Amino acid sequence: xxxxxxxxxxxxxxxxxxxxxxxxxxxxxxxxxxxxxxxxxxxxxxxxxxxxxxxxxxxxxxxxxxxxxxxxxxxxxxxxxxxxxxxxxxxxxxxxxxxxxxxxxxxxxxxxxxxxxxxxxxxxxxxxxxxxxxxxxxxxxxxxxxxxxxxxxxxxxxxxxxxxxxxxxxxxxxxxxxxxxxxxxxxxxxxxxxxxxxxxxxxxxxxxxxxxxxxxxxxxxxxxxxxxxxxxxxxxxxxxxxxxxxxxxxxxxxxxxxxxxxxxxxxxxxxxxxxxxxxxxxxxxxxxxxxxxxxxxxxxxxxxxxxxxxxxxxxxxxxxxxxxxxxxxxxxxxxxxxxxxxxxxxxxxxxxxxxxxxxxxxxxxxxxxxxxxxxxxxxxxxxxxxxxxxxxxxxxxxxx
Numbered sequence: 001x002x003x004x005x006x007x008x009x010x011x012x013x014x015x016x017x018x019x020x021x022x023x024x025x026x027x028x029x030x031x032x033x034x035x036x037x038x039x040x041x042x043x044x045x046x047x048x049x050x051x052x053x054x055x056x057x058x059x060x061x062x063x064x065x066x067x068x069x070x071x072x073x074x075x076x077x078x079x080x081x082x083x084x085x086x087x088x089x090x091x092x093x094x095x096x097x098x099x100x101x102x103x104x105x106x107x108x109x110x111x112x113x114x115x116x117x118x119x120x121x122x123x124x125x126x127x128x129x130x131x132x133x134x135x136x137x138x139x140x141x142x143x144x145x146x147x148x149x150x151x152x153x154x155x156x157x158x159x160x161x162x163x164x165x166x167x168x169x170x171x172x173x174x175x176x177x178x179x180x181x182x183x184x185x186x187x188x189x190x191x192x193x194x195x196x197x198x199x200x201x202x203x204x205x206x207x208x209x210x211x212x213x214x215x216x217x218x219x220x221x222x223x224x225x226x227x228x229x230x231x232x233x234x235x236x237x238x239x240x241x242x243x244x245x246x247x248x249x250x251x252x253x254x255x256x257x258x259x260x261x262x263x264x265x266x267x268x269x270x271x272x273x274x275x276x277x278x279x280x281x282x283x284x285x286x287x288x289x290x291x292x293x294x295x296x297x298x299x300x301x302x303x304x305x306x307x308x309x310x311x312x313x314x315x316x317x318x319x320x321x322x323x324x325x326x327x328x329x330x331x332x333x334x335x336x337x338x339x340x341x342x343x344x345x346x347x348x349x350x351x352x353x354x355x356x357x358x359x360x361x362x363x364x365x366x367x368x369x370x371x372x373x374x375x376x377x378x379x380x381x382x383x384x385x386x387x388x389x390x391x392x393x394x395x396x397x398x399x400x
Contacts, residue, residue: 022140022141022145022148022149022152023140023141024198025136025137025140025198025199025200026137026140026141026149026152026153027152028191028194028195028198028199029092029133029136029137029153029156029195029199030152030153030155030156031156031191031194032092032096032129032133032156032191032195033129033130033133033153033154033156033157033160034156034157034159034160034164035099035160035164035184035187035188035191036099036126036129036130036157036160037156037157037158037160037164038160038164038168038184039068039099039103039122039126039181039184040065040068040069040072040123040126040160041160041164042164042168042180042184043061043064043065043068046168046172046177046180047061047062047064049172049173049176049177050064050177053176053177054110054111054112054115056112060112061112063112063116064115064116064119066359067116067119067120067123068119068120068122068123068126069123069355069358069359070120070123070359071119071120071121071122071123071124071126071127072123072126072127072351072352072355073352073355073356073359074124074352075123075124075125075126075127075128076127076128076130076131076348076349076351076352076355077127077345077348077349077352078124078127079095079124079125079127079128079131079348080127080128080131080132080342080344080345080347080348080349081211081214081345083128083132083344084211084214084344084345087201088132088135088136088199089195089196089199089200089201091128091129091132092129092132092133092136092195092199093192093195093196094125094128095125095126095128095129095132096125096129096188096189096191096192096195097188097192098121098122098124098125099122099125099126099129099184099185099188100184100185100186100188100189101185102118102119102121102122102125103118103122103181103182103184103185103188104181104182104185105118106118106119106122106178106181107178107181107182107185108178127348127351127352130347130348130351131344131345131347131348131351132344133153134150134153134332134336134347135336135343135344135347136199137149137150137152137153138150138333138336138343144282145282146282146333146336146337147277147278147279147281147282147285147329147330147332147333148278148279148281148282148329149278150278150329150330150332150333151274151275151276151277151278151279151281151329152275152278153329154274154278154325154328154329154332155271155274155275158267158270158271158274158325159271162264162267162268162270162271168180168183168184171183213341213342214341214342214345215342217339217340217341217342217345217346218339218342218345218346218349220338220339220340221399222334222338222396222399223335223338223339223346223349225392225393225395225396225399226331226334226335226338226350226392226396227335227349227350227353228353228391228392229289229293229327229331229389229392229393229396230328230331230332230335230350230353230354230357231353231354231356231357231360232293232357232385232386232388232389232392233292233293233296233324233325233327233328233331233354233357233386233389234325234328234354234355234357234358234361235357235358235360235361235362235382235385236296236297236300236324236357236361236382236383236384236385236386236387236388236389237296237320237324237325237382237386238357238358238361238362238382239361239362239364239365239378239381239382239385240300240303240320240365240378240379240381240382240383241266241320241324241382242358242362242365242366242378243362243365243366243369243375243377243378244262244263244266244317244378245259246369246375247303247307247313247375247376247378247379248262248313248314248317250374250375251307251308251313251374251375251376252307252308252309252310252313252314253310254310254313254314262314262317262318265314265317265318265321266317266318266320266321267321268318268321269318269319269320269321269322269323270321270322270324270325270326272322273321273322273323273324273325273326274325274326274328274329276326277292277325277326277327277328277329277330278329278330278333280330281327281329281330281333282333285330285333285334286393286396286397287397288326288327288330289327289330289331289334289389289393289396289397290390290393290394290397292323292324292326292327293327293386293387293389293390293393294390295323296320296323296324296386296389297383297386297387297389297390299316299319299320299323299324300320300379300382300383300386301383302316303316303317303320303379304376304379304380304383307375307376307379324386328354331350332347332350334396335347335349335350357385361381361382361385362378364381365377365378365381365382366378368380368381
């Protein structure tokens with residue numbers, strides 16, 4: 001076991017190395033991820049208005065979500081390689097500028113192809129920001145608090161589901177669907193001076209390594225085990241969550257008007273779970289990832305069994321939010337560590353893996369709605385994917 005492993009696995013060592021408070025730059029980067037995740041999901045609440053204004057079907061307008069996910073899958077590792085020679089602060093500032101410009105194009109655009117192109121480019125900027133921000137936050141926090149820092153950065157993304165997306169949908173009803181995109185562009189520009197002020201010019205990363213060296217680092221077996229866990233973790237949870245509304249209304253008998261409150265409960269649970277998962281992951285990273293995978297599987301199986309009753313269904317959905325994604329900051333921290341000389345590329349691949357798992361899992365889950373499983377189909381798919389997370393996490397724990 002290496003010295004880094006010992007620091008992460010031993011509570012006593014962590015208590016010595018970990019600072020009592022995280023650096024302010026971590027909170028600034030959390031604000032940035034709040035913007036990035038808000039734009040990824042806010043379209044879902046604006047689809048009818050967008051479709052009506054552009055005179056296309058809702059399914060066609062939904063491509064604005066699909067193309068963004070595709071951009072994240074491709075763009076995160078691509079931008080990690082393209083920007084490897086730039087200082088992290090420069091990359092973050094450029095990403096915010098492109099993010100703002102992409103939202104202005106969407107806000108003034110009048111054709112679906114133009115909006116799809118702008119969303120795809122914006123996803124590249126989002127992937128670049130998320131990847132570099134994760135590495136900067138990890139280095140700023142130090143070896144004893146890397147996962148805790150990523151938990152806070154990830155909490156900014158979870159807060160987007162709880163606050164950003166509902167506010168965006170409400171603002172869209174008041175000012176038209178273009179209003180939230182103008183607001184996100186303005187907020188990105190506001191974030192620029194914050195990043196310029198608090199992200200150091202030199203974060204101690206050292207000279208840039210060659211592309212060959214970075215790609216060579218990708219031969220790390222532990223890294224690919226982490227990436228597999230990233231894909232199955234989000235794939236399992238979001239397969240079920242993406243189609244949770246039919247389960248709540250058709251199976252549990254919950255009124256349509258109360259569904260948003262249940263979704264807020266899931267979001268609040270995710271926010272708390274991400275922060276707590278990051279704290280636990282600094283002490284026992286492998287135990288945390290295994291426990292989260294096992295408990296998430298149990299929750300999803302229980303949800304299949306009791307989905308005919310409203311109260312236990314709501315409780316399990318909130319519990320799924322609390323547990324399901326709580327290992328993500330730990331997995332991201334492990335990706336940074338196991339990528340060796342290519343930490344940004346490592347975490348970029350983890351971002352791609354999260355999105356790939358979501359895309360594949362939700363696609364399979366959606367197909368089950370017309371099967372004999374009906375509204376419980378996505379939850380069954382989610383449980384099947386979630387249990388697969390035990391394979392890479394257990395293997396990783398044994399090899400380390």
